[in-house]
Amino acid sequence: MELSGKSGGSKNSDTRLRTGYRQATEGTALEHVLNNPDRKPRGLHAQFYNFREKVYKEVSKGLFLGGGVSFDIRRKIDERDTTNGLTPYNIYSDRHGFKREHYMANGLLFNVQYTTRDNQNRAYKGMYLDAGFRANQTWLGSTRMLCSFPQISGNM
Numbered sequence: 352m353e354l355s356g357k358s359g360g361s362k363n364s365d366t367r368l369r370t371g372y373r374q375a376t377e378g379t380a381l382e383h384v385l386n387n388p389d390r391k392p393r394g395l396h397a398q399f400y401n402f403r404e405k406v407y408k409e410v411s412k413g414l415f416l417g418g419g420v421s422f423d424i425r426r427k428i429d430e431r432d433t434t435n436g437l438t439p440y441n442i443y444s445d446r447h448g449f450k451r452e453h454y455m456a457n458g459l460l461f462n463v464q465y466t467t468r469d470n471q472n473r474a475y476k477g478m479y480l481d482a483g484f485r486a487n488q489t490w491l492g493s494t495r496m497l498c499s500f501p502q503i504s505g506n507m
Contacts (some may be wrong), residue, residue: 384437393438398430405460415464421485422492449483454494458487480505 405419428451430438444451461484468477481504487497 380437381442385439385442387439391432393440395428395430395440398424398426400424400426403460404461407462408462413465413467415462415466417460417464419460419462420491421456421458421460425455426453428452432491449494455492455497456487456497457491457493458485458497459491460485478506 401421401423403419403421405417407415407417409415428440430440430493441451443449462481463483464479464481466477466479468474468479483500484500486494488494489496
């Protein structure tokens with residue numbers, strides 16, 4: 352970590368923390384925690400359950416359309432290394448209206464897959480691309496509605 356400041360005036364008003372790729376000015380305690388200039392690792396103790404299933408239908412040679420569901424359940428979330436409750440997780444949860452102890456992200460999945468691999472499980476040649484769209488729904492038990500795109504994976 353490198354501290355630099357302008358000469359003259361108050362040292363603290365112009366001091367900047369330079370850390371890796373991120374540069375943050377000194378500010379509120381919340382900003383300091385979110386910027387994490389000391390790169391302090393943080394861990395959550397929680398129960399996490401993920402159930403996900405997708406089915407695909409081949410509509411053309413190597414091209415598949417698919418759909419499915421995903422249930423992400425997080426319970427009994429606890430951050431044990433807090434002294435004043437200021438952690439990135441708690442700040443984010445409070446800002447966006449999530450409960451700190453538990454939440455669920457349950458939604459519908461829609462995917463397009465293209466593959467030219469010689470063997471789907473252990474390919475020696477070919478390419479694979481899977482792009483997906485996720486729509487979390489409160490009627491499926493999700494804490495919040497969400498639409499996210501793209502979810503892309505693949506290899507060439």
